[in-house]
Every structure is written in C-alpha cells, then in structure tokens.
Amino acid sequence: MSDTAFDVIVIGAGPGGYVAAIRAAQLGLKTACIDARESLGGTCLNVGCIPSKALLQSSHLFEEAGHGMAAHGVEVAAPKLDLKTMLGRKDSIVGDLTKGIAFLFKKNKITQITGMAKVTSAGNVSVGKDAYTAKHIIIATGSESAPLPGVDVDEKQIVSSTGALDLPKVPKTMAVIGGGVIGLELGSVWRRLGAEVTVIEFLPNILPGMDADVVKQATRTFKKQGLKFKLATKVTGAKKAKGGVTLSLEPAAGGDTDTLQADVVLVSIGRRPFTDKLGLAEAGVTVDERGFVATDGHYKTNVDGIYAIGDVVGGAMLAHKAEEEGVACAEIIAGQAGHVNYGAIPGVVYTHPEIAALGKTEQQLKDEGVEYNVGKFPFMANARAKAVGSTEGFVKIIADAKTDKILGAHIIGPGAGELIQEVALAMEFGGSSEDIARTSHAHPGTAEAVKEAAMAVAGRAIHI
Ligand code: FAD
Ligand code: NAI
8 A cells, every 4th residue: 555545534633533533543444634724623623612711711710810709708909911821821722732633643643634635536535736545535624604794704803713712902892793602602701801792693592402591591690791682683784994893783573773883793603514625516425405514324425435524514513523423433434333322412601600401402302292300400509509609500400201311401500511421421321310319429519419400300309
C-alpha cells in the first residue's frame, strides 16, 4: 500500500471525525483524517463547545466577584475586567486541546492531511492536486451557522457565534437573534461582562423543545439576571451604521413594526449541514431536502463505501452525539456491531444555573399517548444547594406509569450538566425510578435532589 492508499479516510476532524479516526486506527485500519483547518477538533474545539465554556467560566467568576461574594461575608473591591487576558486564556485552552488531538493522531499512527477535501467517486478523495484512495470514506464535515436573510454577518458588528467568542471589547448593547442554546450561552457571557443584552426569539418561548417547566423557570431566572427578551418577534432587516446596527422587528404573527438599536448583533438561529465543495453530487451521494447527508441506520450513504456521521447527518447537533456515531461507524466498518442509543443522549445548556435534558418531555409523551408518572424535587429543599447558595431550579424525572422505566429527566439547577449523567446511565441500563431511589447518594450533595425526584415518582420523597 502506498502512502496515498488507506483503509479509511475521514473527512473532517471534529468530534465525529477525529473520534472515528482514532477508533478505526485502534481497530487496526490504516486511517487518514483530512481537515481544512490545521488545528484539529472541528467546530467544537476551535469555535464551539470549548471556547464558549472557557468564556462562560471566566465571565461567571467576574460576575461572582462583583455580586456573589458579599452574602458569604467575603468583601472584595469591584472587579476590573481584563478582556484581553480572558480571551487569551480561552485561546490557550483551545490550543492545548487541539494539540492534544494531534498527539492522539500520532500515537494512533493516523495520517493528518490539511486541506479542503473532495470526494471524486466511491473510494477516491482529492485535496488540491493530491489524490488519495480508501476502501471506506467517512464524511464528518459538520455544520455552520444558518444565515438570516437581510442580516448579513460581517463578524464585527453582526456576528455569528465565532465572532461572539472574540469581541475586542464589551459592547454597550447587544441584540441576540435566537433564544436557543448559543444565544443564551453567549448572551449570558456578554451580559455578565457588562453588555445590555436583548434576546429576540421568533417563537413564544426560548429553548423550544425543552420541558415546559424548565423553560418557565429559565426565563424567570434569566430575566432576573438582566437578560431582556422580545418573544414571538421576528427580525425583518438590519441597517448598519458607524454607531451600531438598527434591527427592524415585527411580531411573529404580524402587526406593528418596531426597531432595536445595538452595538453588536449575534445571529444564532440554528446551524445547517456543511457540505460545500465536497463534491457530493458528482459522487452521487444523496442529501435530504434540508441538505443533511442521508444515511441508513448504520451511517451508510446510498453509495457503497461512503458513510456519514455527526452534525452533517442531522439529529441532535451535539459533540458527544457525533463522537458516539464516530465510534459506532468505525466499529461497523471493522465488522463489529456499533450502536448508538439515541434515546439516552443528554443535552446541556451551560448557563448559570445549568439546564440539562434527557429523553422525552411530558409534552412528547402526551403526544405519543404514553401514560407516565412525574417526580419533582426543588433545589431549595436540598442541603448542599443551600450551603453553596444556588437554590434556583429543580429535578424532574419522568417514568412509565406501568413499568416505572425512566423515560426522561429535566434539570435546571447547580451542576445540572453533571447530575443528568446518572439518569443517563440508568436509562442506558433500562433502569427504573426505583433503581435511582434505592441507590445511596452521598450527603450533602446536589445529586440527592436526583434521588429525591426519583422517590417523588412514587410519592415518597422524604425532604419535601
Ligand atoms: P464539526 O465539529 O463541525 O467538524 C467538522 C470539521 O470538518 C471542521 O473542522 C471543518 O473544517 C471540516 N471540514 C468541513 N468540510 C471539509 C472538507 N470538504 N474538507 C476538509 N475538512 C472539512 N456541542 C456540545 O455537545 N456541547 C457544547 O457545549 C457545544 N457548544 C457549542 C458552542 C458553539 C458556539 C457551537 C457553534 C457549537 C457547540 N456545540 C456544542 C455543537 C458542536 O460543536 C457540534 O455538534 C460538533 O462540533 C459536531 O461535530 P462534527 O464532528 O459533526 O463536526
Ligand atoms: P438553536 O436551534 O438552539 O436555537 C435557535 C433559536 O433561534 C430557536 O429558539 C429558534 O426558534 C430561533 N429562531 C430561528 N429562526 C429565528 C428568527 N428568524 N428570528 C428569531 N429567532 C429565530 O440553535 P443555536 O442556538 O444557533 O445553536 C445551534 C446548535 O448548536 C444547537 O442545535 C445546539 O445543539 C448546538 N449547541 C450546543 C450547545 C450545548 O450543547 N451546550 C451550545 C451551543 C450550541
């Protein structure tokens, strides 16, 4: 085999692609991974999950230093923001983690190729003038910000999430179009750092698709923190001037128009599959009506030997979902039985408090005609949450009315993103609410709220 012939070529080195490449190499397959970026890790590591979480942490500390310490009897002088250092810290975390993947590639003897890849036919990939062959090709090219007609992103005054991770100064005013995950996370960052942030959401509520009680609590909490909301409102255009951007607004249902001025506008209305210049049409690979690469239940496209995983195939656009698919796809290629349990993939919004969702919502179960029981427990009644000083929110566990099998869990509160994990594990094992209720949880811990919610499913919570 020459250096241009591989068992597997993965296109895209995001969480889907780089994990697929490592798993394929572990299984003894000669593997190459191609990415347009030299820095590995895709959207998630370079301009997504990691830099956003670094800024969320730094801005949280800034806010705590300003407002959160006095109640503990800790007096601090008003904190001063050094934005350059904050952004530098974020960049260095990204640098460390992306280099870590380059190390893993070397360790697993994966060939890293940098450049824009094109699938010329089954088994053939080109990068510029170079041609490569592979028995199996995995497309893991991810997604990009969805554009909003009339509101053109210049990454200065009108930014996507990428620009919002690198603003050179804190804007006085910021308009966020889209009250989803990115809008709330990055809107929170800049609000904490001093911007007046208004979130404009097309639907009547933020975080569409999430549990209704969680959305109610989240809206209340974010308002208290100072985020402003314009719900059921659409943006019909944007006019840029030296001093800022003027957005034209209209009620989603039609009616009187309005305007909103902002120094910076963040467009975060969702993401769409990225398949530009990939040559899918020439290679005969089918995409669906929204541009997602169409696959069967085993990540196979309609062309033999071409597979697709991650954001580019749709479903939950989450890094860990892409990673699971990367592992499963590599195992299937190697002749094993790779599998992903899509019913037990948690989703977390890393605001303060965090919001976590898993499995079905009550609304979904009602729509499906499934009978269920609900157990709910507020953090206000949890000793650790009290001690920590973060009592807003609750844990909700939903279980099948007949079998008690856990069908969903929804948490808003301190460390929700970690707490959801025990419920995910229980779901993965087909567990019941009683399984969690009878598991000993260390005291005092916020995880006791999960146990109490599980006990509440059968009406036997102790501390409420
Ligand atoms: P990507 O990570 O998008 O990687 C695709 C890669 O393919 C890119 O590096 C791209 O350069 C490359 N590529 C594309 N086309 C070609 C080509 N033709 N040739 C060569 N290379 C190509 N998810 C979470 O689970 N948790 C979070 O906290 C979280 N936070 C986020 C915050 C932000 C601001 C954003 C934007 C996203 C966030 N996400 C988060 C979503 C997460 O980033 C994605 O779900 C994840 O990155 C998808 O992985 P992927 O491998 O499918 O694609
Ligand atoms: P999103 O789908 O979460 O939210 C988009 C929001 O914009 C929705 O509330 C939608 O109703 C609204 N919207 C759509 N069109 C609109 C319009 N014209 N005007 C006003 N509002 C409009 O998408 P978002 O926030 O852009 O994030 C993209 C993806 O990235 C998400 O699917 C998410 O999975 C992923 N992500 C995950 C994170 C995490 O796991 N913590 C963090 C950030 C992103």
